[in-house]
Amino acid sequence: MKASQIPLFTMKEDPKDAQVASHRLLTRAGYIRKQAAGLYVFLPFGYEVFRKVEEIVRQEMNRFGAVEVHLPVITPAELWQQSGRWDIMGAEMMRMSDRHNNLFALGPTHEESITWLAAQFLQSYKQLPINLYQIGTKYRDEIRPRYGLIRCREFTMKDAYSFHMSDESLDETYQKMREAYRAIFERCGLATIAVEADSGNMGGSGSEEFMVASEIGEETLLLCENERGCGYRSNQEKTPFVPREVYHSGEPSPPQLVETPTQKTIEEVTTLLQQDPTLFIKTVIYETDESVILAFIPGDRDLSEVKLKNIAGGTNFAMASAETIRAVTGAEPGFAGPANLPVKDGEKIQMKNAAAQRVTKTVQIFFDHNIKNRGGLISGANKTGFHLKGLTDGRDFQSGETKDLVNAQAGDICPRCREQRLKSTKGIEVGHIFKLGRKYTQSMGLTVLDQNGKPFVPTMGCYGIGIGRTVATVVEQNHDEKGIIWPESISAYKYYLIGISKTAEEKALIEVLYQNMIDRGLSVYYDDRDERPGVKFNDADLVGFPWQVVAGKTYFEKGLIELKNRRTGEKTEVKPQELN
């Protein structure tokens, strides 16, 4: 292809709304263009790369036994209502209606759709296992689209869904998908880290995420430290908390009220009372449409919202409003604690919601493992302006069956080997594999007949890769101050041909060289613009094809071209026939 056929869309200056390397460079080099927040046009080079990634994904999925289909982007509301996600998905799901006022959603994901499809033709255990996938457009009305292709509202995902008669069969496919994912990312030139992950609102049991280590990563990963480590890798959301040192009790004493008129945070109260934050009980209050949730955790640590949400369940999980806090503690926010709490676990209370309607919510109370059987603790007194000292589990409050509620962090003990410390790194999620279980097959009513002729509800797996995000993370990992450095496997073109000619005769010679390369089936982009050499060199570096071919003086004199490796900068003079 020539510049006169596919123009370059390069820019000299960074667009001001692009913050991260991939967004900046993909825009400047003319691969993508933003049309609205989280909505991007793929320009010719960008679409070429996109299709290369897609093709690698397709090949590997096929190789590992998956079958490609294509599902509609517009999905009828009934499917979502059947699974119960029409309400749960909330504003993230873009909705629309047709001329008959039938409701639809622009599919943010396709579990319902594929399960509906499976129910159309799956009848017998003999048809299982089966793994169906598609490469399709998804719509998610993200609260905050960000970082160019990394977080879009319209994006392309390869999503695969497998159906099985047994957990063993699911496990087998799950392992195959894991291998396929490794192969895909490796072929794309991406270094990924597979970590244990939380399943989020997808439901199901096991799941792993494929992460690309990056400073702009939105996930925190915890890894078992160094070579002696056990290899444990997990998303912080999922990592069980194992404290570095056992939490000890404080001085035993009867409960004592202390005045803390303005001190609300743990930090303020520790300063006032001159006590270690580990002796505090931090109270965190959340609410859902159905319940008010109180969590009690060690004062020096942060609550894991994901863990709490998974334990508590419910819809529209969010921090409790000040009004709710007053309703359950009888005090202003900042003075809540487990002792003298006016409400009990499981109690139903009347309160007003944000729309000032009267609602009934159930109180749920959870204690972290590290509160159990301890004494001499300090916490809010459920009385505005006061805290309580000398609190003891079993006497002043009942921790009952405790939970893991705390976010693990770097420096904590590895929950698997229980020896090494964890270290942390930031990561971008490019792929995610789940063991989904029967959540969708059950709700969508998918059954097949088993060996005994009895109806059986198959179990499911699902496996996703963000195509555009993969492109973006490749750029995050492969660039320098001059531009992008594409791995050969997904570069739009292999060679960037720069002709430097002073006369029409010379230009004609380069044209012949280009034609020869094309005739030999080489992937080459010829910059035939009438620009000065410097302009072309800079654009070649910016768009980042792996090899630059310069045809100039040495070509006219000796018939040799200069071959430059974009990554290493290494230059050699070769005969054109040597290119492949």
Added chain:
RNA sequence: CGGGAUGUAGCGCAGCGGUAGCGCACCUGCUUUGGGAGCAGGGGGUCGUUGGUUCAAAUCCAAUCAUCCCGACCA
């Protein structure tokens, strides 16, 4: 949705009550041609939108929309 910031030519920006400007890009011509050329000429903007204040608004005020950054969702 909360907190912060920004909307002026394709891109990056200045102007902050008195006729709309700069650099790059673009068009024409000449000269140039191995790391973002020079000269000369030229085209292009209802100053995000709506309303207000004023003799006069890009500029002041209000509302609204959009975009970006920081927090809760996800490939």
